[in-house]
Amino acid sequence: MMKILILNGVNLNLTGKRETAVYGAESLASIEQEITAFAEERGHIAECRQTNLEGELCTAIQEAEGVYDGIILNAGAYSHYSYAIRDAIAAVSVPVVEVHMSNVYAREEFRRTSVLTEVCRGEVLGFGKKSYLLALESFFL
Numbered sequence: 249m250m251k252i253l254i255l256n257g258v259n260l261n262l263t264g265k266r267e268t269a270v271y272g273a274e275s276l277a278s279i280e281q282e283i284t285a286f287a288e289e290r291g292h293i294a295e296c297r298q299t300n301l302e303g304e305l306c307t308a309i310q311e312a313e314g315v316y317d318g319i320i321l322n323a324g325a326y327s328h329y330s331y332a333i334r335d336a337i338a339a340v341s342v343p344v345v346e347v348h349m350s351n352v353y354a355r356e357e358f359r360r361t362s363v364l365t366e367v368c369r370g371e372v373l374g375f376g377k378k379s380y381l382l383a384l385e386s387f388f389l
C-alpha cells in the first residue's frame with residue numbers, strides 16, 4: 249500500500265470557477281474526491297492538500313519525508329519561477345511528479361518553462377483532471 253500526497257498550489261482552489269475553458273468546470277473538491285477514490289480502489293491512499301502560499305508548499309514537501317511514498321505536485325504559476333519549491337523538492341528523497349491540467353506548451357511563452365521539472369521524477373500535463381490520475385498510476389504501476 250502506498251501513501252501519496254496530492255499537493256495543489258496557488259489558484260488551484262479556484263478550479264471550476266476560473267478560466268473554465270482551460271481548466272474545466274469541475275471544482276477542486278470534486279476532483280480531489282475522484283483522486284482519493286481512484287487510489288482507494290487500487291488499495292492505496294491519496295491525501296489532498298491545497299495552499300496558495302509558496303512557503304506552505306515548501307513545508308508540506310519537507311514534512312512529506314518519511315511519511316509519504318510520493319508527491320503529486322501542481323504548483324500552479326509557482327512552477328515557472330519558484331526556486332524555493334525546487335530546492336524543497338531537491339532536499340527530500342520522496343519522489344515528486346509534476347502535474348499540470350493544461351497543456352502549458354500550447355499556451356503563453358512563460359508557461360513553457362518549469363524550474364521544477366529537473367528535480368522531479370517525471371511530469372504529466374495536458375489531460376485536465378486526468379493528469380492527476382495518470383500521475384497516480386505512475387506510482388502504482
Ligand code: DQA
Pocket residue numbers: 258259260322323324325326327347348349350351352359
Ligand atoms: C497550471 C498551469 C500554470 O501555468 C498555471 O499558472 C496554473 C495551473 C495547470 O494545472 O495547467 O495555475 O499549473
